[in-house]
Amino acid sequence: TSLYQMDWWEVLVIVTALIYFCSSLILFLFPKLVHSKEYSTLPCTSLYQMDWWEVLVIVTALIYFCSSLILFLFPKLVHSKKRSLPSWRHISHRGGSGEELENTMAAFRHAVDSGTDMLELDVHLTKDGEIVVCHDDDLERVAGIDVSITSTNYDNLPRLKKSQELTFHQGHTTTVEHNDNVIPRLREVFEQFPDFPMNIDLKNGSDELIEKVNEMVCEFERESFTVWGSVHNSVCKKMYAMNPRIPLFFSLARVVMVYLILITGLLPFWPLRESCFEFCLPSLMIERIGVRSRVPLIARCLLLCFDTFLLHRLVCFHLQRRGLKVSVFCCFICLRLYHFN
Numbered sequence: 001t002s003l004y005q006m007d008w009w010e011v012l013v014i015v016t017a018l019i020y021f022c023s024s025l026i027l028f029l030f031p032k033l034v035h036s037k038e039y040s041t042l043p044c045t046s047l048y049q050m051d052w053w054e055v056l057v058i059v060t061a062l063i064y065f066c067s068s069l070i071l072f073l074f075p076k077l078v079h080s081k082k083r084s085l086p087s088w089r090h091i092s093h094r095g096g097s098g099e100e101l102e103n104t105m106a107a108f109r110h111a112v113d114s115g116t117d118m119l120e121l122d123v124h125l126t127k128d129g130e131i132v133v134c135h136d137d138d139l140e141r142v143a144g145i146d147v148s149i150t151s152t153n154y155d156n157l158p159r160l161k162k163s164q165e166l167t168f169h170q171g172h173t174t175t176v177e178h179n180d181n182v183i184p185r186l187r188e189v190f191e192q193f194p195d196f197p198m199n200i201d202l203k204n205g206s207d208e209l210i211e212k213v214n215e216m217v218c219e220f221e222r223e224s225f226t227v228w229g230s231v232h233n234s235v236c237k238k239m240y241a242m243n244p245r246i247p248l249f250f251s252l253a254r255v256v257m258v259y260l261i262l263i264t265g266l267l268p269f270w271p272l273r274e275s276c277f278e279f280c281l282p283s284l285m286i287e288r289i290g291v292r293s294r295v296p297l298i299a300r301c302l303l304l305c306f307d308t309f310l311l312h313r314l315v316c317f318h319l320q321r322r323g324l325k326v327s328v329f330c331c332f333i334c335l336r337l338y339h340f341n
Helices: 008-029 052-073 105-113 186-192 207-219 233-242 252-263 282-288 297-310 313-321
Strands: 090-092 118-125 131-133 163-165 173-175 198-202 226-229 276-280 325-330 333-336
Touching: 008 252, 052 313, 090 105, 105 118, 105 186, 118 186, 118 207, 131 186, 131 207, 186 207, 198 207, 207 226, 207 233, 226 233, 233 252, 252 276, 252 313, 282 297, 313 325
Parallel strands: 090 118, 118 198, 198 226, 276 325
Antiparallel strands: 090 333, 118 131, 163 173, 325 333
16 A cells, blocks of 8 residues: 555656656746746747757657657557456445445345346455455454454354444444355355356455465356455565466555556556556545545545546546456445446
């Protein structure tokens, strides 16, 4: 989630480009900081009246701008298109945790029966090496018992509470009457929905968890319609190194990086290992976790402007031209931005 999770050369390029962009903008608005007024008013009617270095800077900037624009509109000139993935318009976050107990078989069945296009789920590894589907490692919120998944054998995991607080909607709970409140194993989910697209979020970066998830995806022949990833960039790097054939979604740090290099015009030149661009609108996140009233009005206005920038058609246009799927968490239900096509 920080610059420290990027390679040194990524940080260097981004920082250099940002310094160049900011200094250029400042000097464009306030040229007297480096130029005397007498010099700035000298007549200049052609390139021949400029110094050679001025011509070089202008020509270089024009070449950079034009090449960036061309590659932004036609990225296939330098980038091979990503492998085709199934189309989706709706992804059920944790199986639709606002309607059923999150990450349970009941939630997944309800989501599929309701017509969702993809299931989003979270995985951990138990003490005895079982891959289980659950968002929290600490089971206090979902089971009412202060135990962790990573320190407990699967057979000793408690059943989930029938009434759970929603982490993304303060003050709201999901309550059920049925007894389908067992923490499922990933294998059981794959067996129940063998051909259904899934988005798997690995909640820790242990090599064992990455290796076992990879083996299970390959065992069920799901590489072409299963997306995996993590919010941590270091974990995503290990996942991609383990199996680059499984589509990878962007970590939080890489999402931020995309918009930084977009501002500087570097995005069309930048190689992207990921296949799915997923992000959450900051204003919605603040509203859903219940802190909106404590955020100053000017900050909320800035967040709305930032939302508009995040959802700009040009960003989605370029990424989709490169074969990436673009999704946004809206009320924490992941929606494919189909109208950007």
